[in-house]
Amino acid sequence: MNSKKKPGKISPFKRAAAFFVILILVGGLLGAYKVWNTAFRSNVSLDGAAAVYFYIPTGSDYEELLGLLQEHEVIENIATFNRLAEIKNLPSHIHPGRYKIEDGMNNNSLINLLRSASQSPVNIVFNQTRTLEQLASVVSAQIEADSAGLVELFNDESFVAGLGLTRETLPAVFLPNTYEFYWNTSPERFIERMHREYERFWNDRREALREKTGLSREEVVTLASIVAEETNRIDEMPVIAGVYINRLERGMRLQADPTIKFIIDDFTVNRVLNVHLEKDSPYNTYMYGGLPPGPIIIPSKEAIEAVLNYETHDYLYFSAKEDFSGYHRFARTLSEHNRNARLYRQALDERRIFR
Numbered sequence: 001m002n003s004k005k006k007p008g009k010i011s012p013f014k015r016a017a018a019f020f021v022i023l024i025l026v027g028g029l030l031g032a033y034k035v036w037n038t039a040f041r042s043n044v045s046l047d048g049a050a051a052v053y054f055y056i057p058t059g060s061d062y063e064e065l066l067g068l069l070q071e072h073e074v075i076e077n078i079a080t081f082n083r084l085a086e087i088k089n090l091p092s093h094i095h096p097g098r099y100k101i102e103d104g105m106n107n108n109s110l111i112n113l114l115r116s117a118s119q120s121p122v123n124i125v126f127n128q129t130r131t132l133e134q135l136a137s138v139v140s141a142q143i144e145a146d147s148a149g150l151v152e153l154f155n156d157e158s159f160v161a162g163l164g165l166t167r168e169t170l171p172a173v174f175l176p177n178t179y180e181f182y183w184n185t186s187p188e189r190f191i192e193r194m195h196r197e198y199e200r201f202w203n204d205r206r207e208a209l210r211e212k213t214g215l216s217r218e219e220v221v222t223l224a225s226i227v228a229e230e231t232n233r234i235d236e237m238p239v240i241a242g243v244y245i246n247r248l249e250r251g252m253r254l255q256a257d258p259t260i261k262f263i264i265d266d267f268t269v270n271r272v273l274n275v276h277l278e279k280d281s282p283y284n285t286y287m288y289g290g291l292p293p294g295p296i297i298i299p300s301k302e303a304i305e306a307v308l309n310y311e312t313h314d315y316l317y318f319s320a321k322e323d324f325s326g327y328h329r330f331a332r333t334l335s336e337h338n339r340n341a342r343l344y345r346q347a348l349d350e351r352r353i354f355r
Contacts, residue, residue: 038080044105045076051102053120058144058184062091065114074101081107090115096144098122098183121180128176128228130267130297135174145187153187163195165218168294172221173198176300209308213245218294220307225295228303229258229267230318233326237306243315243330245307252316254285262296270353271345322347 046052054074056065066082069075084107085091097119101110126138136150153159160170173195181190202210202217210220227241247254257272263281277284283292315330317337322344331337 038084039108040106041080042104043076043081043107044074044101044103044110046074046101046103049103051100054099054101055144055183056094056096056099056114058096060094060096062094065094081110084108085111088112088115095119096184119182119184122183124179124181126174126176126298128298128300129174132171132174132298135171135298139190143181143190144184145190149187150190153191159188159191163191166294169218169222171225171295171298172218174298175201175304176298206308213307213310214249215291215307219291221299221304222291222293222295224299224303224307225297226254226256226258227306228299229261229297230256231326231328234302234306236327237303238309238311239313239315239330240318240328241307241310242313243318245310246314246316248290250316251289253287253289254291256285259283259285259292259296262292270348320344 052072052074054068054072056068060068062085066078069081070078075081088111090111093115095114095117097117098121099113099118100120101113105113122142124139124142126135129135129138132154133147133151136147136154139145140147140150154170155167157167160167163170163173165173173191175194175198177197179193179197181193185193210217213220215223223241223244226244227237230240231237244254244256246252258267260272260276260279261267261269263279263283264276269276277286280287282288283296285292313330314332317331317334317340318328319331319337319340321327321329324347329340329343331340
């Protein structure tokens with residue numbers, strides 16, 4: 001006789017329990033997929049570019065951030081980005097700046113980047129410039145601060161005095177170079193940083209050389225600005241600097257043509273005329289002794305080094321060479337200088353250069 005029991009039917013309760021287990025598993029999978037899709041699925045498409053720099057202006061709120069992301073077509077699915085951004089409280093952590101966004105980034109990585117304010121710095125580059133206004137234009141093209149805000153601060157006597165400078169000596173602190181800044185640097189922080197760089201520039205070696213010149217830091221840069229305008233030949237700069245040091249030590253007026261060009265606001269003239277020399281200005285080194293109140297341009301570091309390492313000699317005069325090579329003839333006496341100057345004027349006449 002067969003004693004085995006026949007399998008019974010699955011009870012409705014067990015069937016329902018199994019169904020709910022399946023539902024839970026499916027729901028979990030769907031939930032996990034939704035989380036993955038929201039947080040970890042690639043959501044940045046840059047149309048073939050490996051990376052772009054994305055700028056968040058100072059004062060932006062979350063709605064403006066979303067608008068910028070859509071305007072620049074950085075995000076493929078703004079809804080999933082917004083969902084995770086709300087969960088991670090990005091709306092309360094908007095930081096202005098310049099951010100490097102890479103193709104293929106997911107929402108989680110992008111939101112973490114923006115929340116952390118881990119912006120990418122910019123390299124501000126400026127070379128020898130003539131005026132602070134020109135410098136403001138160059139700098140404002142590279143950071144958020146506008147040129148008007150920079151110029152306003154350049155002219156703020158109280159702010160400049162806080163740096164131990166005057167409006168006239170302020171150009172001395174802007175040493176041409178490449179500097180790393182955050183894009184949202186304010187005008188105040190830009191100038192303060194440049195002043196710190198200026199302080200670091202004057203190391204022990206340069207201070208020792210400066211003391212030998214008998215000039216202050218700002219006076220060294222002022223003389224360098226004249227030297228830089230006299231020649232673009234770096235190897236000749238120390239010789240010209242030596243001429244001006246000799247004239248200062250003897251109490252002679254510098255009679256530097258570049259200071260006259262500064263007064264008339266025209267550095268293109270080849271002939272400085274008597275009518276120009278009559279311009280009454282503290283920058284007129286034909287009219288007044290000593291150095292002018294401040295730099296006439298923002299000089300190169302090479303020109304500053306030329307002043308610090310000026311050549312010792314007994315020249316008191318120099319005149320541009322008549323071959324227009326950019327070099328000069330040097331003289332110890334006025335009669336010798338007049339002969340040299342006559343050669344240059346004749347060369348100008350022959351080329352019909354009258355200004």
